[in-house]
Amino acid sequence: NAGVTQTPKFQVLKTGQSMTLQCAQDMNHEYMSWYRQDPGMGLRLIHYSVGAGITDQGEVPNGYNVSRSTTEDFPLRLLSAAPSQTSVYFCASSYSMAANYGYTFGSGTRLTVV
Amino acid sequence: AQKITQTQPGMFVQEKEAVTLDCTYDTSDPSYGLFWYKQPSSGEMIFLIYQGSYDQQNATEGRYSLNFQKARKSANLVISASQLGDSAMYFCAMREGSVAGKSTFGDGTTLTVKP
Numbered sequence: 551n552a553g554v555t556q557t558p559k560f561q562v563l564k565t566g567q568s569m570t571l572q573c574a575q576d577m578n579h580e581y582m583s584w585y586r587q588d589p590g591m592g593l594r595l596i597h598y599s600v601g602a603g604i605t606d607q608g609e610v611p612n613g614y615n616v617s618r619s620t621t622e623d624f625p626l627r628l629l630s631a632a633p634s635q636t637s638v639y640f641c642a643s644s645y646s647m648a649a650n651y652g653y654t655f656g657s658g659t660r661l662t663v664v
Numbered sequence: 665a666q667k668i669t670q671t672q673p674g675m676f677v678q679e680k681e682a683v684t685l686d687c688t689y690d691t692s693d694p695s696y697g698l699f700w701y702k703q704p705s706s707g708e709m710i711f712l713i714y715q716g717s718y719d720q721q722n723a724t725e726g727r728y729s730l731n732f733q734k735a736r737k738s739a740n741l742v743i744s745a746s747q748l749g750d751s752a753m754y755f756c757a758m759r760e761g762s763v764a765g766k767s768t769f770g771d772g773t774t775l776t777v778k779p
Contacts, residue, residue, distance in 0.1 A: 583766070592668075592755055592769035593709075608766065640709060652699050652711030653767070 552576050556641050556656035563631040563663045571626040571659050573641030581644040582624040583608070583653070584616065586637040593640060599624055631663045667691060668756050668770035675775050677746045684731070685741040685773045687756030696760045698739040699767065700730065703753040712754075715739055743775075751777045 557572045575582065580601050585593035585608075595608030599618040613635060615627040624643075628635060638660050642653035669688045677683035689698065700712040715723045715730045723730040731740040743750055756770045 585769075590771070592771045593757075594769070595766060598766050606766075609768075638707070642709070652701070652714055653709070654711070655709035658707055658709075 554641055554643050554654050554656040556639075556659050558659060559657065560660050561662070563628070563661065565631060565633060565663060567631050569628050569631070571628070571639055571641075571661075573624045573626065573656060574622050575624075575641075575643040575654070576622065577643065577645065577654065578621060579643035579645050579654070580621070582618065583642045583644075584614070584624070584626045585640045585642065586610065586635075587640060587658075588637050596626065596639075628661075633663045635661065636663045637661060667768045668758050670756055670770035670773050672773045673771075675773055677743075677775065677777055679748060679777055679779050680745055682742060682744045683746055683775065685743070685754050685756075685775065687739045687741065687770060689737050689739060689756070689758050691737075691758065691760050693760045696758055698730070698732070699757040699759070700728070700739075700741045701755045701757060701769075703755065703772070705752070709755075713741070746777045748777050748779060751775060 554575045583598040584596040587593050594610050596614050597616040599605045602621050605616050638658050640658050641656040645651045667690050696717045698715045702710045713723050713725045713728045715732045722732050727744045729742045753772045753774050755772045757767045759767045
């Protein structure tokens with residue numbers, strides 16, 4: 551049982567480049583989310599999805615796009631990378647809106663934009 | 665507006681002692697969930713414990729317990745019998761309403777367990 555798989559683990563981009571961070575889960579979780587973590591700070595929500603075909607913006611969506619064509623996959627696209635997007639990106643999934651299900655997190659992608 | 669506040673940037677505790685990590689929250693939604701996560705130096709995020717707004721009893725999971733004081737809007741994490749492996753960053757988070765994919769995190773508390 552792999553849980554939540556994020557690729558790549560590390561990435562260096564030049565300003566203006568685009569890329570897609572991959573996230574896949576094999577737990578049949580309905581809910582998936584993307585967060586970014588800047589040094590010394592908590593996680594901030596970028597986008598989230600409550601099921602295939604349904605996505606919504608979080609706190610810091612600008613510069614990012616998402617889509618959810620399947621239950622398993624939730625890729626995050628950086629449209630035109632900027633140094634301010636240097637961060638650690640976490641994908642997370644959750645089984646249910648009910649009760650005591652916390653997130654299962656991926657191992658993170660450390661992105662540096664130069 | 666900050667919805668989750670963790671006022672202790674860093675905490676120290678002696679091995680085998682108990683420690684309380686503070687968390688206060690702000691919401692007008694009567695239905696919400698409160699979570700604690702652990703982030704070791706390796707960077708992964710680990711779910712520890714959950715408390716629902718309608719739960720009558722404080723949540724417990726092994727050595728972790730959540731001291732939930734609804735009227736004060738606080739959800740402190742208590743770790744009993746601290747171990748060296750408890751040294752990590754701890755995050756309090758809140759989910760408002762019933763949208764499981766949308767949580768707000770505090771800035772975290774770094775806990776260091778001394779031998």
